[in-house]
Amino acid sequence: MDKHIVYIVTDSNRTYLEVGYCTDINAKLQEIQGVVGGLFSATPKLNNVVFLEEFDSKEQAVLRQYQLRSFTRMQRERLIRMKNPNWLNLKPFPARTENKKVVVYA
Template identity: 40%
Template sequence: MKRFVYIITDRNRKNLHVGMCTDLLKTLKFYGEMPTLFFDSAQQLNRLVYFEEINTEEQAMDRFKQVSTYTRMQKEKMIRPVNPDWVDLTIGLKHESGQKVRPSVFAGRPSIMPARRAVTF
């Protein structure tokens, strides 16, 4: 069974939390449902910025222990080559797994779209 070692952060990139799981999407959903589990609501962990897929449980546990001991600078050096803009990787995971991805803000909501009217003289 495959395991994932991941790094998740808050919107201000103030905290970097390392974790390990078997189902990454389920774990991220849990973080969303329990926003104050590790920190207060202002520091909600909701942005997946890095993950590794590892084949065996022993290798995953060794890698998790190794990454957990890293300093912040070492974790940032891991993240930057694969995710230089620190974007949330959850959307890509949902797309790959076939889950429905949230549409854009203006799609299907005509009340928000700016109205364009023809000007006649």
């Protein structure tokens, strides 16, 4: 069963708070970080996931996404501080698929 994720991602200065929905957070973050500005060259680099919520159904997740998008900035910040008071990056690390051989030179 797929997990449906609603997230809030921000830049390093916390200037932008972007709300989104996905089923694979790692793939979505790679997509967000790979965006190159077409019209404007100074697009924000959204790289810190500061809020995550998981849902069992897509309908619940999309409803929560619309709810969070209608929040003011102050409400979003308050929600983030309740679950992540230090605004730490909650980006999950991808599972390692290959076993790399480590060579240590003494």
